[in-house]
Amino acid sequence: MTTQNLLVELFVEELPPKALKKLGDAFAGVLFEELKLRGLTSDNSVLTSFASPRRLAAHITNVRERGADKEVVEKLMPLAIAIKDGKPTEAFRKRLAKEGRGHLADLWPNAVDGSDSLLVQNDGKTDAVYMRGLAVGGSLQVGLEAALAESIAKLPIPKVMSYQLETDCELPGWSSVNFVRPAHGLVALHGSTVVPVKALGLTAGNSTRGHRFEAKSEVVVLKDADSYASALLNEGAVIASFAERKAEIARQLAAAAAKVGGGARPIEDDALLDEVTALVERPNVLVCQFEQEFLGVPQECLILTMKANQKYFPLLDAAGKLTNKFLVVSNISPTDASAVIGGNERVVRPRLADAKFFFDQDRKKTLESRVEGLGKVVYHNKLGTQGERVERVRAIAKAIAQQLGDTKLVATADTAARLAKTDLLTDMVGEFPELQGIMGGYYARHDGLGEEVANAIEDHYKPRFAGDELPRNTTGLVVALADKLETLVGMFGIGNLPTGDKDPFALRRHALGVIRILVERDLEVSLFGLIGAAFAAFPKGLIGQANTDLLIFMLDRFAGLLREEGFTPQEVDAVMALNPVRLNLVPRQLAAVRAFAALPEAAALAAANKRISNILKKAQEVDAHVSEVLLKETAEKNLYAALKNVVPQANAQFEAGDYTASLKTLAALRAPVDAFFDDVMVNAEELDLRLNRQGLLKSLHDAMNRVADLSRLAT
Template sequence: MENATLLVEIGTEELPPKALKGLSEAFAHNLAQQLRDHTIALGDVRALATPRRLAVMIHDVAAKQDDQTVEKRGPSVDVAFDSDGQPTKAAEGWARSNGITVAEAERLTTDKGEWLLYRADVKGQPLAELLPGFVQKALDQLPIPKPMRWGNSSVQFIRPVHTVTMMHGDQLIAGEVMGIASATRLLGHRFHCPQGTHLAHADAYEATLEQAWVIADFAARRTRIEQGLAEQAQAEGGHIRPDQELLDEVTALVEWPVVLTASFDEQFLSVPKEPLIVTMKDDQRYFPLEDEAGNLLAKFVFVTNIESKDPAQIIAGNERVVRPRLADAQFFFETDKKTPLAERVESLANVLFQKQLGSVKDKSDRIASVAATIAQQLGHDGAIAQRAGFLCKADLNAQMVLEFPETQGVMGMHYARHDNEPAGVPEAIYEHYLPRFSGDALPQSIAGCAVALADKLDSLVGIFGIGQTPKGDRDPFALRRSAIGLLRIIVEKDLPLELTTLIAASRESFGELLTNVNVEAEVLEFLLGRFRPMYQEQGISVDVIQAVLARRPTAPVDFDKRVHAVAAFRELPEATALAAANKRVANILAKIEAEVPSQIDTSLLSAQEEIALVKALEEAELVANQALAEGDYAKALKALAALQKPVDAFFDNVMVNADEAAVRENRQALLQRLRGLFLQIADISVLN
């Protein structure tokens, strides 16, 4: 049989929607790898998946393995035969394992000796004999955390399996997978085609399922849903915020998507939109509609898995379901407003932050104090930051936040506005949680930055202060995320803040609570260590980051300027030679036990190359020092790049360790001055 399309489908009960895409891709990868590992030729691989099936379609798959010549080296001749020339047990055991006698073995001669050799031409096995085992192994390797058993079977999988189909072209491949015999029957749509359908050819898989009201291709279903959402939104004069995670989840919930629009009572729009959006998206998988100004409309778009003759019934059903959930949000909002945020703070004394560090109220008090200090360091009135810090956790015991934890911070903002808190306080309450994840937005106001920094510092200094540092994958207080968020705020908002000062202010707010005497040094080290993953994510090479870390600059904005300057320097043609020269200088200076003179004695300069280097060094210093005074590290390094040729000439023609002590020490002073100039920016000897 010639090469043909291979189709493998596992029909199941409804698969977990959030896991479907990953399972599908892993199944396709695993099965294709099995074929490759066993020398079966194949073409393009496609992963197909719906809520009730995992499928793989592979084009141009060979009907059998490639024929192979197998060679297996045995023991060396010295080991294979004893002194009488008789085969040893080692040789006989090896020959027996290959189905031959020692006498039938060939010899392999190399420049390192002679060995027994087994060589055989092995005919490739048919795909039909191998495939059931390949499929089973591919399924066994899927990332399934909690497999289940069903009925009386001992088979385990993520959901009960009902059908297995393995077809190569128009040929059904017999065999069992998960205890189910391969057959042409495919599960159809649960409601539109409950009787299922039959597959005649692997190439007809998608078309056959479409006749059974199933769109097998995940991406095709997703595109169909996206188009439906856009059409419905446009028809209603609104738009839907992009939400790829929700879109993927909904795609994994339906086999025949139909997109409809429903509405809810406009009275619910008196509630802030965030909890309404949360309940529609998270509880119901609906897509809320907004106008161009970002205001929520009293409408939502949803995806159903059935093409009804009377869609009004489906719309009405979804409207009935969402109403009590929105009513709950309205009740929580109206109830919460009766208690001002400031009155909620005292009850935070009953909410534990960490048993050694006290309550959430204690944390809020510390945040308020440190936030005010940070705001003042930035030249702003600390009163707004202090008030926002005092109130920033007050919404945690509000009914709305207890019901919808995702709304913490944003509800604090709304309640603060309702309470007529001073301008800037509500926004800072919301902003203090930012950034919540990689790539998230940053606080916009100075008060918001101050409270966000104070909150993150409190967690870092507090947890390090009681000796509970993150280890391995364990980071229960998300300190790594807090550290990177802190650095991002300072760097991207260009805030003139210094880490040791910030850490000290936070340390002082704890009074006598902390037991780790090295807490400030350890937190600083931890924060400096976060620069590496932060800049690696931006595409900065590790050696550039290490070159700057070697100088340990503790002002994040200054660190950022150095990193980008060194990254630009690294691309210059002179960089490689200067990095090597700096490494050589560092090695020479490291071996000197005596104190190196601080000044160069020009009267001791004799070699033309050292005289030229001193002159070039003085010229470069003038430009570099002016650039450094302006904080322009890129300009300074560009000026130092001009030293490459005189430095190379110096090392090519001048003996640093001259016999005469005064000359030797003077040349060492020259090298020290050269290295010191570079070290004002970074240790470029680290660059690869």
């Protein structure tokens, strides 16, 4: 069967820019899969998706005019009901008639007619009669219309619109359509042939529209499916491919920055680049500037207002400092761009002036003077005000600082914790919530609080996301831990737990933040102790006790993080089975387990550990005590002697933190352990012998599983 390439385009009003890439990928992807399910694509068919502000499209190579025929086997009914005394029953005849195959009953038991036949197969419980037939492949028009309907229905639309279309039937009227934006055109070309499918009240044709202002003609006629991208570019002044348009913007941004000189470079922000790509059809990057005086405002404020409000790309110098120049991605390319440049410069000026005003006004009040105001800001209806929350964070920070440092650290951590939330009451953070913490750092420096406290205030939200940097100093680490633990304990204490993909209080992120700080900064503190200190900071009766639940939650998050970092599930399970309280030691334990697993003795010792664990579970309470007088068999005497020789050395290495050496030392026990299980009956009839041998195994088990539960490595 001959194949040709297929092009489908849905032409609409401007789509939501933050969702465009996802909408384009979903539209093309679902359409391709639906055509594939209907047998209309080939094994070597290739999908290309297109998405611009006003269109979603897909190009698929090697699409059939008609779907491939498929053999279909359908269960009809149990054999005992279908056939009585070797003849079809009345119920069976009615079922066949319903399927349009009534004549097959008269041919039983040799019921074969062309591609149709009856056969008996066991369905796993009983013999049943099945009908085998040939399903003729559907036409491209029917299959494409169904696939298009599925593709539209499955679009991840952020918000649906309702709009009216005039009906094209004899009776005048209007029909209601629900879609992300009003749709005005539909293209479906199989080669050069129009496939007259319908969707959203539209009938497919072979024409679309180009750029609103710069297209050579209002209507772009497509001669075939393969000319889509080139026709839109040449006749419609539109780069239809999202990826190509994004690459072109990136190229122009780099070229414009190079022309500015001085090592200038546009700020890197892939989300902003995606959003701007979704706003323009044919990009034209222009260089603009603002007054130097605005550079006295913290660059984070200026960058945020230019990016968030105007979708501009600020230019940084070679040292990473903001310059007074920025790049605009225009959707038009006039011969004289001065009007476009001037317009954008006029638009950004009031935004920057607002930021300067907020900054100047905020510095008229100290952070200390704002502390009292936190008592009037509700944090959570069950957990009180921000002022009450700050007092809890201070108490937790004090407990942590006392473990990690001296009175100076306690004092600086307390100051930072007391002032960390005060920038929530500033005008700048009120306008730009994303700057909380950052502005607190600037205002702390202005108040003369010093870099230690200022950096801690700025950093106490870190890490904000996966891969984010950690606080720069110990004071910042203390306050960041205290802030995250207060949130975790408070929410667990009132039962606000993450469910499925819903985590409105970002508890998973807070948990990973605590874990990263403890591990990456190698802090010698107990996680369970930290959780206990955090619960103690809450007044009695305000929250429930959920210490264990929170500990399990955090260890689960840690295990998931370790698996993402490349450790095997067996390695992670072996270490996490011990419920480690010092998370900073876990990476060394994992490295030791990996080194141990590579030893030739590892598999046998892991299997032996699993066997020992099972024996001890059945024996229940076993004392790790061995009486040499009761050692009868040579194998148990040898094992006991090996333990006395090897374990002290392994324990010394463990206490010194050399976990790899400790496990390698214990590997010498393989031979006596194997001999013990070959030659010794553990559960001897004599009670004293049985208890002594169980005690020997308990001593072995305790010695071997200090670094990890080695039984988890057994296959």
